[in-house]
Amino acid sequence: MLTERSKEKELLDLGSAYYSQNEYAHCQKMLFKINQLLGFFGNTYRLLKTFPANTSVLDIGCGGGLFILHLSQYLPTFQFIGTDISADAITLAQQNYQEKNSHNNLSFQLQHSNTLTQNENSMDVILSTLVCHHLTDDELIHFLQTTLKIARKAVIINDLHRHGLATFFYRLISPVFRNRLITHDGLISIRRGFTRKEWLLLLQKADIKHYQLKWFFPFRWRLVLWKK
Numbered sequence: 001m002l003t004e005r006s007k008e009k010e011l012l013d014l015g016s017a018y019y020s021q022n023e024y025a026h027c028q029k030m031l032f033k034i035n036q037l038l039g040f041f042g043n044t045y046r047l048l049k050t051f052p053a054n055t056s057v058l059d060i061g062c063g064g065g066l067f068i069l070h071l072s073q074y075l076p077t078f079q080f081i082g083t084d085i086s087a088d089a090i091t092l093a094q095q096n097y098q099e100k101n102s103h104n105n106l107s108f109q110l111q112h113s114n115t116l117t118q119n120e121n122s123m124d125v126i127l128s129t130l131v132c133h134h135l136t137d138d139e140l141i142h143f144l145q146t147t148l149k150i151a152r153k154a155v156i157i158n159d160l161h162r163h164g165l166a167t168f169f170y171r172l173i174s175p176v177f178r179n180r181l182i183t184h185d186g187l188i189s190i191r192r193g194f195t196r197k198e199w200l201l202l203l204q205k206a207d208i209k210h211y212q213l214k215w216f217f218p219f220r221w222r223l224v225l226w227k228k
């Protein structure tokens with residue numbers, strides 16, 4: 001069943017006919033809690049802290065923006081831009097930004113298509129959390145190559161390990177978050193996730209050689225692409 005990446009679409013990808021705005025906002029809030037619980041947030045913060053004080057970070061697929069809203073508070077001398085292909089995501093990110101009365105080191109922009117249009121070497125770091133599993137293998141190869149061109153220093157990718165134990169535990173735990181999208185889409189996300197072998201093949205196809213791929217408990221990957 002988990003021998004290859006699922007092609008099933010998440011409700012989030014199907015668009016706003018599949019969820020209410022309240023459900024969506026609650027889902028993004030819970031997603032940030034999950035990012036904290038799984039260690040994506042802390043781990044990314046500790047890595048970013050090793051970069052210079054004036055580092056610029058582009059978060060691709062920022063969702064409701066909470067990940068960089070919190071990073072921008074911990075790293076006030078950094079500059080953050082969040083983009084997402086979903087208009088619902090950017091509207092919510094802007095609302096969250098107003099409500100949190102955040103530092104002015106942060107902005108959000110709607111990404112109008114799958115194609116990234118940022119200039120080469122225009123941002124120090126590209127960050128992308130829980131986005132790669134939304135892409136097909138071919139889209140992902142292109143994404144890895146393009147983000148590496150846009151980055152001056154590194155691309156940080158956080159995503160899920162497709163594993164039977166991960167689906168088993170997620171099925172048990174996710175009802176705690178009381179959100180239909182979190183349970184439904186979370187299980188699909190794991191099934192769309194990656195094995196180490198798949199990452200290595202994707203990186204080989206993308207002709208990327210300077211990288212670090214690390215597995216962390218529980219069932220998550222951090223892939224860092226380094227600019228030469």
Ligand SMILES: C[S@@+](CC[C@H](N)C(=O)[O-])C[C@H]1O[C@@H](n2cnc3c(N)ncnc32)[C@H](O)[C@@H]1O
Binds near residue numbers: 012035064130131
């Ligand atoms: C699971 S959410 C993760 C949101 C956020 N990064 C987080 O960790 O809370 C995935 C997000 O990626 C966005 N997304 C999917 N494909 C994308 C693409 N090709 N370019 C930009 N954003 C994309 C979706 O709209 C969605 O908001």
